[in-house]
Amino acid sequence: MPLYHYRAITEDGRVVEGEGEFASLNDLTLKLSSQNLILISAKEVKEKDKERGKGISISFKISLPFGGVSYRDWSLITRQLSVLIASGVPIVEALELIAEQVSNKKLKEALLEVSKEIEEGSSFHAALEKRRDIFPEFIINMVAVGEETGELDLVLRRTSEYYEKLAFIKGKIKSASYYPTFVLLFATIIVWGILTFVVPKFADIYRSFGAELPLPTQILLNVSRALQENLPYILSFIVVFAFIFTTFYKNSYTFRKAVHNLLIRIPKFGDIFLKSNYALFARTFSTLYTSGVSIDRAIDITARVVGLVPLKEALEEAKEDVLSGKALWASLQKTNMFPRMVIAMIRVGEETGNLDEMLSSIANFYEEEVDRAVEGLISLIEPLLIVFLGTIVGGILIALYLPIFKIGELIAR
Structure with a gap:
């Protein structure tokens, strides 16, 4: 069976790493879920890389060669953010974790900049508002609603479903x-x-x-x-x-x-x-x-x-x-x-x-x-x-x- 190196979040918001052999990525997700862990990312370690500890990422990679973000990409990003926030992970750390999984340089930089501004005291909505050329108006408004109502994780989940x-x-x-x-x-x-x-x-x-x-x-x-x-x-x-x-x-x-x-x-x-x-x-x-x-x-x-x-x-x-x-x-x-x-x-x-x-x-x-x-x-x-x-x-x-x-x-x- 393939050997996976994974990162997951515990119920108290800690990020943990581990390795194990699983039949598929779905089996890995189910196994972690049974242990009350939420999968963030996973790497399949190939045979030639096992001794060197290297792996090839197989999940959560958002490929944006032309700078655009598809509906499915936004769905994935907002769903991940919703899960992380609901698990007790601070927004700053959640945005940094998601930025690690994004392959588009412009979007990655934008997420890290938003994270930095929030850490410095800005609201999530205000940080997104400055980057309307990257983040859709719908997401900006939904985040504003989430912050106003105190249900940001729920609003982000609805955004993902949308x-x-x-x-x-x-x-x-x-x-x-x-x-x-x-x-x-x-x-x-x-x-x-x-x-x-x-x-x-x-x-x-x-x-x-x-x-x-x-x-x-x-x-x-x-x-x-x-x-x-x-x-x-x-x-x-x-x-x-x-x-x-x-x-x-x-x-x-x-x-x-x-x-x-x-x-x-x-x-x-x-x-x-x-x-x-x-x-x-x-x-x-x-x-x-x-x-x-x-x-x-x-x-x-x-x-x-x-x-x-x-x-x-x-x-x-x-x-x-x-x-x-x-x-x-x-x-x-x-x-x-x-x-x-x-x-x-x-x-x-x-x-x-x-x-x-x-x-x-x-x-x-x-x-x-x-x-x-x-x-x-x-x-x-x-x-x-x-x-x-x-x-x-x-x-x-x-x-x-x-x-x-x-x-x-x-x-x-």
Whole structure:
């Protein structure tokens, strides 16, 4: 069995180290749990390293080569922090322990700087506030709520669960795009190869016939010739267009809003885009409200978290109505941006005093809807892609071989 070198926390907050042979990392975790120890990190000691006491880290490593932090990374960080604080470990020491497990240099330095500022007397929330370029606004606000209520470990656990749910939604949406993107990219390469290398060979043969070619073949030859002569211009256009689109999307609010309005009108894809944002809205609002954030502040934070511009504007509009004394459900209904079911459930939640439960139910419902919609979209895309690619490739082959079918007639001329 593999030999593991591990670090864990005792019930009184002490950090202990040890080694032992376990069938898997899961067995190690369960064994430590039975001894009331919480695993922090573990290293599998390879055979060649046993005598030297060296190991290879196999857990809690957050790889961030491009400086970004994924939803799953934030879920892991906040969960670890919640467990450490709940175990009685001081925040300063907890942040230092987590920083040791982070492979991204920028994030590691930020965590250590936050730890140092807290040790010098700053609040956790204030230290994070200075580093908004690294830490998400949601985490900053949740930490502020945790410090205000004295339940930082509980709030961080909810934050971890929140990011775990977001990672699920994002993963589902990505899975819907991976297959068609790969197939279309592969098909584009194949078609480009045929038009660039295969068709010109046939063109030389056809020229020797000295006869007029069928229209489909002639069109294919013209396309091939145009592709070879203008390929640098075509690639330049694609690069320039992508750069301009990305620049406008990032810097122009009006352009981004227009893109989002277009996206939600695309059949199937628009439905997934909308439902995923409804799930994000409900999950964010539920997490904030359950943690003790006021409704108007929860709306404000949620509006900055959601990605869909029309939904963001609707929430900002609803916030003004809530501040003027209107009920949340009535304020949201006025925007005409939310489904009747969402409005009805929020209304019931407000009237019964169970708004957090209703919001959580809405989030669960739309997360399941996104899951089903993605699976349905994938099952629909697969046959459509096969038909599309078959038509393209089949059309090219027919156009290529059509003159050969009439080779006798062409040679006779």
